[in-house]
Amino acid sequence: MLTVDEAVARILVDVPRMPAESVPLRGARGRVLAADLIARIDVPSFDNSAMDGYAVRAVDTRGTTPENPVVLRLVGTVAAGAVGPGIGPGEAAAVMTGAPIPEGADAVVMVEDTDGSRSGTVAIRVACPVGRHCRRRGADVAAGTTVLISGTRLSPARLGVAASIGQATLAVTRRPVISVLSTGDELVEPGSPLGAGQIYSSNNAALTALIEEAGGAARDHGTAPDDLDATIAALEAAIEGADAVLTTGGVSVGAFDYVKEAHARLGAEMDFWRVRMKPGKPLAFGRVRRAGRVVPLFGLPGNPVSCLVNFAQFVRPWIRSAQGDPRPFLPVVSGVAVDDFRDTPGRARLDRVVLTRSPAGIEVRSAGSQSSGVLSALAAAHGLLLVGADQAGPRPGEPCRVQVLDPGFWDGTGPDYRW
Numbered sequence: 001m002l003t004v005d006e007a008v009a010r011i012l013v014d015v016p017r018m019p020a021e022s023v024p025l026r027g028a029r030g031r032v033l034a035a036d037l038i039a040r041i042d043v044p045s046f047d048n049s050a051m052d053g054y055a056v057r058a059v060d061t062r063g064t065t066p067e068n069p070v071v072l073r074l075v076g077t078v079a080a081g082a083v084g085p086g087i088g089p090g091e092a093a094a095v096m097t098g099a100p101i102p103e104g105a106d107a108v109v110m111v112e113d114t115d116g117s118r119s120g121t122v123a124i125r126v127a128c129p130v131g132r133h134c135r136r137r138g139a140d141v142a143a144g145t146t147v148l149i150s151g152t153r154l155s156p157a158r159l160g161v162a163a164s165i166g167q168a169t170l171a172v173t174r175r176p177v178i179s180v181l182s183t184g185d186e187l188v189e190p191g192s193p194l195g196a197g198q199i200y201s202s203n204n205a206a207l208t209a210l211i212e213e214a215g216g217a218a219r220d221h222g223t224a225p226d227d228l229d230a231t232i233a234a235l236e237a238a239i240e241g242a243d244a245v246l247t248t249g250g251v252s253v254g255a256f257d258y259v260k261e262a263h264a265r266l267g268a269e270m271d272f273w274r275v276r277m278k279p280g281k282p283l284a285f286g287r288v289r290r291a292g293r294v295v296p297l298f299g300l301p302g303n304p305v306s307c308l309v310n311f312a313q314f315v316r317p318w319i320r321s322a323q324g325d326p327r328p329f330l331p332v333v334s335g336v337a338v339d340d341f342r343d344t345p346g347r348a349r350l351d352r353v354v355l356t357r358s359p360a361g362i363e364v365r366s367a368g369s370q371s372s373g374v375l376s377a378l379a380a381a382h383g384l385l386l387v388g389a390d391q392a393g394p395r396p397g398e399p400c401r402v403q404v405l406d407p408g409f410w411d412g413t414g415p416d417y418r419w
Contacts, residue, residue, distance in 0.1 A: 001276045003389065004313060004348050010271055011285055011314050012328075015321040016294070018173040018243070025163055028154050030215060031172035032323040037148040039165040042138035047101040051133045054092045054114060054122055055084075055105035058130040069115075069123040077118070078102060092122055101134055108133035141165060151324045153215075173323040175217040178315075179238035180207045182223045183231060183250040183259060184302060189222070202375060203248040203300075203307050210311055214319040226250075231262040239266070239288060239295055243322065246315060249302030259299050260284065268297055276389055277348040279306040279372035283314065303372040309350050309384065312405060331404045332386070335362035341385060341393035341400070348389045352381035353402055355409040364400055382409035 002010070020034035049055065056072060064070045072092040078084030078099040086103035087093050093102045101108070107128045115123040141147055147161050148154075154162075154170070162170060180203075187201040188194055201223055208218035219242065224234035231250065238245045250259030263270060263286060270286035284299025298315055300307045312330060320328030333355075341351060352367040364385060368377035383402040387393045394400040 001274045001281075002272050004275060004277050007272065007275045007283070007285070008314060008317065011296070011318055012321055015318060016243075017324055018176050018322050020171045021174050022169045023172055024169055025159060025167060028159060028162075028170045028172055029156060031154050031170070031175075032215065032325055033148055033150055033152045033154060034171040034173045034324065036146050036150050037162060037165075037167065037170070039141045039143055039145050039147050041165055042143045043141040043164050044135055044137060044139065047137050048135050049078075049095040049097055049099050049101060049108045049133060050135050051108055051110045052097050053095060053108045053110045053133065054124070055087065055095045055102050055108055056092045056124065056128060057087065057089065057105060058107040058128050058132070060090060060092075061107070061109065061124050061126070061128040064124055064127045066125045069125045071121050071123050074118065074120055074122055076102075092124070094118060094122075106130045106134070151326045153325065175215060176243040176319055176322045177219060177241060178211045178216045178319065179219045179221055179242040179245045180204050180211070180248075181221040181234055181238045181245065182248045182302075183226065183234075184223065185226045187223045202304050203302070206304070206308055207246060207248070207300075207311060210308070210316065211319065214316045215323055215325075216319045226258065228258045228261055228265075231258045232265050235259075235262050235266060239290055239297075242295060244296045244298065244315075244318065246298045246300055246311075248300045248307050250299070263288075263297060263299070270297075273299075275310075277313075277350065279303065279350065279370075280310040280313070281347065282306075283310050285314070301372070304375040305352070305378050306372040308375075308378060312384070312403070313350075331407075332401050333362055333383075333404055335364040335400055335402055336360065337385075337394035337396055337398050337400050338363050339366045340396055341366070341387065342395060343387075343393050345390050345392055349387040349393065350384040350403070351387065351393075352377045353383055353385045354380060355382040355402060355404075357409075362402070364394075364402055382406045 075091050075093050076085045077094040080096050080098035084093050084102045087105050109124050109128050113126040182203050186198050188198045190200050204220050208220050211218040221238045224231045247259050250257045268286045268288040273284050275283045282301050286297045287294050300310050317328040354365045354367045356363045367381035383404045386401045
């Protein structure tokens with residue numbers, strides 16, 4: 001049986017990079033940049049004022065004090081987006097924030113440090129050094145600079161940087177298309193009446209959301225019944241046009257677990273069937289060739305917690321790697337156990353935990369039942385406590401490591417932002 005690290009290594013070997021495509025700037029949030037973005041212009045592209053005030057020659061304000069102001073002749077007003085007259089000795093020009101610095105000026109005096117006059121002269125009440133309140137050309141970005149590197153996930157601020165250098169479109173990696181197929185006669189779509197012995201299907205809804213969150217494009221193929229021919233047909237349809245396929249259920253040792261046989265009938269080369277972890281032991285992984293493409297097949301467990309935990313460990317890194325993300329894994333933070341998490345060693349454990357902040361750091365508590373069928377505990381969890389296969393788990397007060405699923409644990413746990 002493979003360890004978690006061994007399984008990850010096998011899954012991530014030779015992950016194909018999705019091809020690049022061009023998308024509009026306003027549709028690129030969350031996408032992964034496919035090529036370095038190099039500035040073709042300086043930002044700002046001209047020296048401009050950081051304040052509403054008066055453009056001056058610094059030498060003309062030397063020795064100035066509130067009690068002994070210098071009076072300069074006004075030669076005009078420069079608005080943002082306009083170009084004003086140059087200034088010479090003893091002259092000033094009113095400038096707005098973002099307006100070009102007039103030729104001859106080398107500093108800006110804030111309105112608050114003057115008499116605010118616009119009637120031909122202005123009294124300057126402070127000495128102003130060269131460069132004061134001036135934004136210099138290229139101070140933010142110099143032409144020729146690589147502003148974003150390939151593999152960067154495009155956040156709103158990064159899109160703002162791209163816009164500032166004039167990019168209307170961006171080269172990003174195509175979203176990998178991931179098919180999702182559940183199996184089992186017991187599964188019923190939400191909104192339909194339940195029959196005897198039936199349950200509502202939750203895995204597809206959760207997995208499609210996780211795929212989209214990871215940057216993939218999800219295709220929901222619904223549920224295949226517990227029938228070999230039907231499972232083969234549904235799996236073949238899921239493979240068609242997909243970059244990877246996720247199935248849930250049918251990979252254990254039950255009499256109606258047909259996914260293994262369906263994989264074999266479709267010519268899949270299976271790499272492994274089980275991983276030494278809890279929850280999520282019955283994970284299958286293999287690859288099938290179709291029309292010159294290699295399509296990974298992830299056979300996830302049917303139990304909802306096991307299914308989603310396996311997605312976080314194995315599928316999400318594949319999706320992120322396929323987009324060229326150099327950091328495809330979820331973040332891990334250090335904390336201190338509040339509850340007793342000791343158990344019998346043997347398999348790597350990923351316990352569902354709730355995180356809170358305290359003056360001592362991050363406190364780690366159980367999110368509730370650790371049963372692989374109790375989805376509500378995973379929904380309440382901020383992360384997964386990582387316990388090695390040869391470890392019993394931390395006692396109260398002992399350090400521990402947690403893989404963060406929900407960064408929202410920071411919300412409301414510390415001081416607010418009021419000064």
